[in-house]
Amino acid sequence: MDAHAPPTAAAHEPDHPSTGMYVKIGVVLFVLTALEVGLYEFTYGGHASSGGAALQPFFVPLLLLLSAAKFALVAMFYMHLKQDHRLFTGVFVFPLIIATVIILALIVLEAYHFAFARSG
């Protein structure tokens, strides 16, 4: 190999997941989305039941957990953060932490505001 030959893009790239792994992640993402919608249907939607009512206190945390799982899977495997240089992870995760804290703080604040408004 010519020592002065320009390296290809592939030479710079760490090993990315295989096609089979990409498909498996796709199936998991689809199942998690189905779980989200199913959870909504059985808790508040058209198929709501007494069992679904018992799930209501856990509805929002469960949805956030499922969303976080999907988010992490896409970022780690499809966006290749698991294999790529850690600097990319840092550049992405630092603002993401700030964004998540802002959103979660407002969810809690809104929940308290709503509870106080109801209690008068």
Place this chain on the structure above:
Amino acid sequence: MSDHAHAIEHHETSTGLDSRKLAIWTFIGSECLFFATLISNYLVHKETWLTGPGPFPHQEWVSPAGQHFEPIIEIPLVTLGTALLLFSSLFVVLALANAQRGSRKGLLLWLGLTIMCGLFFVGMQVYEFTHFVHKGLTLKTNLYGASFFVLTGFHGTHVTLGVIWLITLWIEGFRGRIPPAKSLNLEIAALYWHFVDVVWIVIFPVVYLIT
């Protein structure tokens, strides 16, 4: 070729990483904060549908004035759009894998499917917005309407720009201008596309499922 000229040609930074890839990750980081402000704005104002005017998003409602409103959100349609957007993320990584292997046919097939999914999603959103306006929810109806349309509208704009970007890459691929050595061009677009997808992963439950 001198090391300096070599570094310029390949956009390398002092970190040894490609500057274009670092730039897109920095852009994505800033976009996280942008969408966080829009989602926060939505969360603060979403309860305004309780005081009206305008329809409830999730349930039937009769206003104190006796006006009857039907629920306006169509979960099955949005779920389909969400699933297609998730599949489009799978398709674009398969397109990238094919581009890196030098398979032009595979690249065009998977990238074409990604574009189709993106177009369906944009079409779904145009239909949804039109439907909402007909049902009485506009940007001006209340703060819920304003924050809903601004949040989902900005996301839809990002999807539209992503579709245009991917179409230009499909044309480049069709002309044989994305060899394995230039697959980074597709990888950068794919990173943007995945980001659009992960933003929707957050928006979907927050706007459509949490009542």
